[in-house]
Amino acid sequence: MEIAGAGRRLAPLLGTWGLTRVVLLLFVFKVLVFPSFDVTTDVSVIYQGWYETLRHGSFPLDDVTWQYxxxxxxxxxxxxxxxxxxYASAFFVLAFLADLTVLALLLYTGLRPGRTLRGAWVWIAGVPLLGPTVYARYDVMVTAVAVAALLAGARHPRVMGALVGFGALLKVWPALLLLGAVKRRAWGAAAVTVAAIAALFAVSMPGAFAFLTFQRERGTEVESLGSLVFHVARHFGWQGQVLLNYGSVEFVGPYVNWVSTAALGLTALAFGWLMLWRLMAARFLPHTLADAAFVAVLMFTVTSRVISPQYVVWLIGLASVCSCFRASRMRLPVALVLAAAFVTVLEFPIWFAHVVAGDALGITLLLLRNGLLVAAAITGARELWQASVTWADVPPLPSQATRSKAPSTSS
Known part of the structure; x- marks a missing residue:
């Protein structure tokens, strides 16, 4: 009976996943034409170019777009x-398998007692909202590592730590997953993993950490929160330009450094708030680890000098993990992120020319997308604080002494 019930619950879920993913594959393999420019050239041109250098034992030191x-x-x-x-076909297949891995992890978790399949539904719905870009970037692979780390966190802290360490050396942001970890074993495993892998690359491949210099030189990308200053300023005589710079389309000109510095300041403020939360938090429930990770990555995303479309893949993955827990208070932030994913595919790639031009449509799309992400970050931070610092609306757990004095109801 239980197997039959599970089958009925899984049938529409798996059917929807299969249908949406077939469509994504048809887009990246160009059987169907997505209504925009070709987003797969990052794989067939940039990634494959890096591949040719990397397979000869060196990082692409002469390419400033290598920032990883x-x-x-x-x-x-x-x-x-x-x-x-x-190369490109193999990459798309592996991205698809990473997507499938996330689904399998969410299904395994969602079918356990006290969990829900809502997380799997968030992943199934959220990924296709971003269009074929998901399979044309390696971020879905990093997200799979992050999802596995969070789901392992409560029962296997060392496994979580090792996965977080590995994920951080894939794309830095998974390091934020440790924010809500209360067991030192997770932190220790992460540190050991980072040290071991970093040392291995440092001695085996030249230029392993050149990305730090390239990242430092980045400006304000045209889709970021700070870019709205220049999108509007161009209509009032600002004399800067929009150029392909350090691998992304950025603003170059007067006061750009000021806005980039302000973005770094906002990131520092976000980090300070997260540290304050960590010091003040007194209530850590099974879902707190995922909720804290989701809020942390949201805050660092919205304050970044760059908000590329693939960044939203990270948020959808973390939102899916939060949604696996019935008690998670992240329902509104998750809904806002899903709405932001839909607007993201409109601003990139469908109407990206309007974003670059900074016309009324482009500015409106950025205001909507970035506004939704800011709202998700603020509401998520508020819910996290209320659930783990103040939690006035949650009755305290009875102490052992109280339980021992309570009248017995057993016969």
């Missing part, structure tokens, strides 16, 4: 595992 930690070499090299396919 050393373990990012692994997903770039991974298409070699499918040598019977061309």
């Amino acid at each position: 930690p050393p373990a990012a070499a692994l997903p770039i090299l991974s298409p070699a595992l499918l040598g019977f396919l061309d």
Whole structure:
């Protein structure tokens, strides 16, 4: 009876996932034409170019668009595992398998007692909202590592720590997953993993940490929160330009450094708030780890100098983990992130030319998308604080002494 019930619950879920993912594959394999420019050139041109350099034992030191930690070499090299396919096709297949891995993890968790399949539904719905960009970037692979780390956190802190350490060396942001970890074993495992992998790359491949310099030189990307200053200023005589710079379309000109510095200041403020929350938090429930990770990544995303479309993949993955817990208070922030994902595919790639031009449509799309993300970050932070610091609306757990004095109801 239980198996039959589970089957009925899973049938529409798996059917929806299969249908939406077939459509995504048809887009990236160009069987269907997505209504925009080709987003797969990052794989067939940039990633494949890096692949040719990396497979000879060196990082692409002469390419300032390489702005990733050393373990990012692994997903770039991974298409070699499918040598019977061309590079781009193999990459798309591996991105699809990473997507499937996330789904399997969410299903396994959602079917456990006290959990819900709502997290799987968030993933199933959220990914196709971003269009084919999801399969044309390696962020879905990093997200799979992050989801696995969070779901392992409560019962296997060392496993979580190792996965977080590995994820941080893929794309830095998974380090934020440790914010809500209360067991030192998770932090220790993460530190050991980072040290071991970083040392291995440092001694085996030249330029493992050149990305730090390239990242420092980045400006204000046209989709970021700070970019709205220049999108509006251009209509009032600002004399800057929009250029392809350090691998993204950025503003270049007067006062750009000021806005970039202000963005770093906001990131510092976000970090300070997160540290204050961590010091003040007194109530850590099973879902707190996921909720804290979701809020932390949201805050760092909205304050970043760059908000690329693939960043929203991270948020959808973390939102899915939060949604696996019935008691999570992140329902409104999750809904806001899903809405932001839909607006994201409109601003990139469908109407990206309008964003670059900074016309009324482009500015409206950015105001909507970034506004939704800011609202998600603020409401998420408020809910996290209320649930773990003040939690006045949650009755305290009875002490052992109180329980021992309570009248027995057993016969």
